[in-house]
Amino acid sequence: MKEHIFREYDIRGIFQEDLNQEIVSKIAYGIGKLLKDHDEQSICIGYDARVHSLQLFEWLSLGLAIHGIKIYDLGMIPTPVAYFATFDSALATRNSIMITGSHNPKEYNGFKITLFGKPFYGQDIQALKDSLASFGDLSLSQTPTIQKSAILQSYIDFLTQHFQSLQNFPHKIAIDCGNGVAGLGIIPVLKNLNIDFVSLYETPDGEFPNHHPDPSEEKNLLSLKNLMKEQDITIGLAFDGDADRIALLSTNHSYKGDELAILFAREIAREIAPAKPIIIGEVKCSQVMYEECDKLGSSVMYKTGHSNLKVKLKELNASLAAEMSGHIFFNDRYFGYDDAIYAGLRALELFLHKSVKEVESEILSLPQLCSTPEEKIPTQEERKFQIIQDLITKLQNPPKEFPKILDLITIDGVRVIFEEGWGLVRASNTTPVLVTRFEAKSQEKLQEYKSCILGLLQN
Numbered sequence: 001m002k003e004h005i006f007r008e009y010d011i012r013g014i015f016q017e018d019l020n021q022e023i024v025s026k027i028a029y030g031i032g033k034l035l036k037d038h039d040e041q042s043i044c045i046g047y048d049a050r051v052h053s054l055q056l057f058e059w060l061s062l063g064l065a066i067h068g069i070k071i072y073d074l075g076m077i078p079t080p081v082a083y084f085a086t087f088d089s090a091l092a093t094r095n096s097i098m099i100t101g102s103h104n105p106k107e108y109n110g111f112k113i114t115l116f117g118k119p120f121y122g123q124d125i126q127a128l129k130d131s132l133a134s135f136g137d138l139s140l141s142q143t144p145t146i147q148k149s150a151i152l153q154s155y156i157d158f159l160t161q162h163f164q165s166l167q168n169f170p171h172k173i174a175i176d177c178g179n180g181v182a183g184l185g186i187i188p189v190l191k192n193l194n195i196d197f198v199s200l201y202e203t204p205d206g207e208f209p210n211h212h213p214d215p216s217e218e219k220n221l222l223s224l225k226n227l228m229k230e231q232d233i234t235i236g237l238a239f240d241g242d243a244d245r246i247a248l249l250s251t252n253h254s255y256k257g258d259e260l261a262i263l264f265a266r267e268i269a270r271e272i273a274p275a276k277p278i279i280i281g282e283v284k285c286s287q288v289m290y291e292e293c294d295k296l297g298s299s300v301m302y303k304t305g306h307s308n309l310k311v312k313l314k315e316l317n318a319s320l321a322a323e324m325s326g327h328i329f330f331n332d333r334y335f336g337y338d339d340a341i342y343a344g345l346r347a348l349e350l351f352l353h354k355s356v357k358e359v360e361s362e363i364l365s366l367p368q369l370c371s372t373p374e375e376k377i378p379t380q381e382e383r384k385f386q387i388i389q390d391l392i393t394k395l396q397n398p399p400k401e402f403p404k405i406l407d408l409i410t411i412d413g414v415r416v417i418f419e420e421g422w423g424l425v426r427a428s429n430t431t432p433v434l435v436t437r438f439e440a441k442s443q444e445k446l447q448e449y450k451s452c453i454l455g456l457l458q459n
Ligand SMILES: [Zn+2]
Pocket: 102, 103, 240, 241, 242, 243, 244, 245
């Protein structure tokens, strides 16, 4: 069995090579068993536009049918609609599987799973993996009970109602769906709200013929930027393949996840005053984000990963969580999961009472720090966590010439707080790499912190 497909936050692999009928139906059988053990009778399944998504749906259904679990077929949907379904009173199930390869190359596919109203991840996925070997050969002869659901329409109706304030939005916008599934949700809502828009690659196409559906990479935003320039459009939204990550662009700026968090946090603080918002960021977010959010309420730094952030958001009953990559989770006015369509509409609200220039200057007037992008250092899978442990030990007794360390934050890898900046080294949960990021008040300090920490890593 291909162990690597059982990852920290989801199950993902190459269709047929990793995800074949035997493995997929066993995964479904294991999930069905868990549901039965908890007296749950049903689960929703939705899928993205990949060419093999329907085949995976069939294999999952066969495995679930052995336990007599009823399946609600959500159809082709954005990932957040599979989360939305677990809150739907008509469906009345807290379980869903989204068949999606997210922003990965077209030969990939996988499952994002919600069970009993919570993300199914980490230890849950590992335990599922461990149980598969005991299942033996399954007899897949039961006919699954499948009922079609119109959840996508309920979702569109919900958003249309929720964002009535965007009727007659004063700007024309541009969107890029990257031939993923975002268009299935965002386009009807924009039309319902009479928002003037022009769209790129809105038709779902699992071959992704135009560009890779990952808006966190600059090169994938080029066609949107060109369109905005050509048509003099001041606001743009881009979505990843399954619409749980967003990118916001305006005339002179592309907003990073932590910058979006600041803008959203300010709006939320204004709306819920005198209550004060709790905002959660991941370990890669800028110090500026944490400081700005502390001025509004309080900020919490937490582990990277959409499942981690969803769980923490509920635990703290925080208003918002954000990842640099564009996973934005609204618990304020919403259900607390990462929904790029919802986040995109909340982003449009920012421009209702402020001009594009004013929103841009909110970000450009923040303290400008020097930073490195997220950088990856290849390493060995079985050594990556030990390397981080060794680094922490070394940092606890740093060499004499090392810059002064104010704090070591070890919730996910190690974030080293220096007098004029910080450095992060963490082990990726999903690939055999170490991820680094550095931020400082000057280029000089940035280079100093970076070379000191990377130096310790090599010794
Ligand atoms: Zn995604």
